[in-house]
Amino acid sequence: MKINHKQLTFAREYRGYSQTELSSKIVGLSQPNLSKFEKGLNTLSDELLIKVMSFLDFPFEFLSKNISNESETAHFRKRTTITKKDRIDIEQSYKLIGYMVDEMADSLMWPDFTFKTLDLEEGYTPQYVAKHTRKFLGLKPNEPVRDICNLLEVNGIVIVELDAIEKFDGVSLVTDNGYPLIVINKNFSNDRKRFTIAHELGHLLMHSVNNPAIPDYREKKLENEANDFASEFLMPAEAIKASLYNLKLSYLAGLKKYWLTSMASIVRRAKDLGCITKDTYRYLYIEFSRKGLTKNEGVNVFIDSPELFRKGYAMHKNELAYSDFQLASGFSIPVDMIKRYCDNNRNQPKLRVLV
Template sequence: MRIGVKGFQGARLTQARAARGMTQTALAKASGISSPSISKWERGEQMPEFAALERVAEALSLPTTWFLQPLPDYGSGTYFFRSNSSLAAAGRAVARTRLEWLHELSLCIQEWIDWPQLTLPRVLSRDEALELTDAEIEFLAMQSRELWRLGIGPIEDVIRAVEGAGIITTRESLGYLKMDGVSRWFESDGRPYMFISADKTSAVRNRFDVAHELGHILMHSGLSSVDEELHHNELERQAHLFASAFLMPAESIAGALNYPTLDTLLALKKKWKVSIGALIMRAKSLDLIDSDYATRLWKNYSSRGWRKGEPLDDVLSAETPFLMPRAVKMLIEQGGFSKAVLMSTTGFMATDLERLCSLPEGFMSSEPAKVIELNAPVWRSSPIDQSSASPGKVVPLRQRAVK
């Protein structure tokens, strides 16, 4: 007779290790359970006894019930990483898993709260993506701005802009400085998701990361993982160009980038909230400076020590997601959920909920917020009128009646 916790899901253990960046050996050391046992559990050859599962769950900072939930079918969507090519596979695995957990948490929240309607330009097919010209990328960036009524000036908050279009985002530190972000579409709710790393201290770098991932979402969602591997460098170049065009429209910034000085670029950085390096590259891509002038700018840039950190990096504030934290607060403050019930319902511990939902540290473990009892289902309101959305603002959440 088989012994152990019936219903244990070995795939969940594999995923949890990936989320924590732990090898089987590291988990064995942290939990006191042998590596061979952990390996057998993950392969489904053996089920853990409850006491052993508790030790593993504690080492992974997850409830034991997490390992009884079947791993969802995440579909066949392609993951697009904005990261240094030298990033270790473990770093990609952590970011990928955190994005999957964000998606799972979003599906759970959607039982009670509707996200903003997805409002994106037409998503390109595989053939269109593989034949994109630079002019078409510039046009797509401007089309996005026009659709979201962002004008042609600096974007006040890039994360708010993409969330207002219905893209679910999260931003958190992973401990991998070379990881910038990852994005993909999930078929289960037909919506794109975006993970942005908060390990870098530069707010302007994060803004560019968001715009870069937006480029992948709009241009490359029809591509397979094989396509991504074969054309990785070109796809990254295209996403980089999209981000530049989205953040710095040619028609409004070209005049200021005609053979600028570094001091001019510093003033433009404060206005447009993009890095000086990105401004130099934008000037070069628009043929507003030649290669020799760009080289001189880069040499002066290096001589000022700006490759290690640019001026204003410690002044400009980082942008943070809005949809997820607002949804959690609404469920607690207006939806009749206590924090304990919300954690039990979603399956996540306090720390993961806080990080995935961009909530303040300790929010889920602090004293419970006052719960407002609802006598009748009163949450659902009329659908959002996208035409009335203010430029760069998040469209208000459309709320479902509590079930």
């Protein structure tokens, strides 16, 4: 079996051990030798590796895998204060979910990716891409995006909710085997989830799928481009603009209930579309803060549940008769990963078993 030294680093960090801590737990393993192995500079005996992987409660076969899903193809919405430990946990989580999506594809056929991607270098704007995407989905100009998860999943984007820290919003990527994936924080409000999903959809359509060439001068603009896409996708300028002139705080609850977006994003939309002055924008945010609306807007909105990943797991369990232990063994990962990422995820995109 060919050993991939990066997988040991992955397993060690997943269990929360430093090199020094892990080497102190394994007889015959020194920190310098472990460090050299993880850098690919030397080898460790199979006997020692078996001890290490057994201690970490990972299958030995995990060392033969190549879980990449590199972060260059992922787009975070996170606070700058995120700790290294939390960042590693988030990155490993989306990589593992992407890996499981790829592994499930050996037995299941995920829906085809049918969205049209557009390269901004060819003169398109995020707003144009959003309008084109709404038209492709059959949404009327004045229609809110109600079943957002279903609309994306039936068109080939897997969405997974992750039980994550508050500083993480979401991430998008194309898995190692080419499946578009969005991972969002399940603990946020529905309107925040909606904007995150739309934001990550923008990344996939403009920045990730088909590997468009992105010049250096645009690297710092990617987040703004995704935000512009999300705003137009969820709140089309043509439909919402008339209702944003002379905007008052009392209007926001009704607008939120219709467009299914946060009051804060509606206020920003009004400013961006030139419907309110900077002074009015500032005043509304002061009022937001004074009334405690920055933490809880007091109005919840609907969002449908992502289903593809959950159904993929359920079909392995029910139709293919895998136990969690067998599934973990087949994927060469610990069973607790199956429990963490698959067992808590629950509109009806269709999957079928490959024969």
